[in-house]
Amino acid sequence: MPAFDLVLRGGTCVLPWGEEATDVGVRAGRIAALGDLRTAEAAETIDCTGLHILPGLIDAHVHLRDPGDPAVETLESGTRAALLGGLTAVFDMPNTAPSITDKERLDWKRGYLEGRAWVDVGLYVGASKKNIAELASLEIQPNVCAVKVFAGSSTGDLLVEDDASLEAVMRSGRRRICYHSEDEYRLQERKPLFTSGMPHRNHMVWRDVDCALIGTQRLMTLARKTGRPAHILHVSTAEELELLRDYRDVSTVEVLLNHLTQTDEAYDRLGGYAVMNPPIRDERHMRAAWAAVADGTVDVVGSDHAPHSRAAKERPWPDGAAGLTGVQTIVPLMLDHVSAGRLSLSRLVDLMCAGPARVYGATGKGRLAAGYDADFTLVDMKRQRTIEESWIVSPCGWTPFAGHRCTGWPVMAILRGAVAMREDEVVGNPRGTGVRFAEARD
């Protein structure tokens, strides 16, 4: 019997301790060896000359809309998009229709993803004012990545906005809680200032810097009071990033690809297809986000993939839906940022592998190391390709990044030892399963 099921030969690996030209041996779905394996026997060998081998990239922030409207997205189509885009795992948000807020729906979703998911999936459980007493037991169910709190309203009906309820949520269990942080009171107070049909750029005037900042200030005060770890999702302002540097004892930070890539000119160019929560803002905030990537403030970069129908996106502002697709495009766009010199491949791996594993406590993923899952994203940093809308497999069928030319492209993805995507084709059947977390067990 050959020593390995698979050997990746001749590539450059992005290891936790730096880039190294080394082979990788895989056995039984896990990494069995790193080193010179030129003479090792293997059932299958892949020549990776000229390619970088990254640990399987993770998008820790996606909305796959299942259950919901299959004409927009399903768990099958969204994970297929993820795989074609070079990801091997996603963490799926709970604001579906209906929301994932109890054990019954969580159990349903865990069963439902088997045989349908093309990549591995972590499951968020939603907090509501009605399920606070159950959150401590819900957050330790198998494959749960975190409790998600909408402290400001967005798509769906999940909302926990007042300090007393937020404090009760924080006292309900022990794992890190993920927050959509926009101050609901300021959002509602400012809503009447705007009328239907106003230009889309009013989105960032309505949900302004203070909405985000006040929301995050309130959450940080409560997190420190209760000692409950927090993860602030999609931080969108320079002011919050500055504040969060003083709360590293209780909080970690996510920034979105969109806030690193788009500024307010997008409203004029894309109309409703630039509208998301929290909003895309002016260049000052984008520069602050990159500075926070450079100095280590940011732990995770995600896409906040949030598909909606074209009809919902094309309604006059502010009657349209907020949210942008991104699960299929995040890797090419991040590789393009690497090519432009905005971050290194090692930092990209930190933000999309080690970061998610550390923040959410995922086990067996996020590093190229012996014993870890044999999940790999193989990238060709020389490949140039333009993102085309026809490439998008989410049924809603659009991307705000159509026409963006990328240098660097994911050419292969390997999931637990088996090739799952090669050159734009998914391979085999949907083999995704639930991601494991240290504090959530069978």
Ligand code: DOR
């Ligand atoms: O723009 C957004 N869309 N922000 C969110 O927080 C939710 C998301 C969605 O589910 O549509």
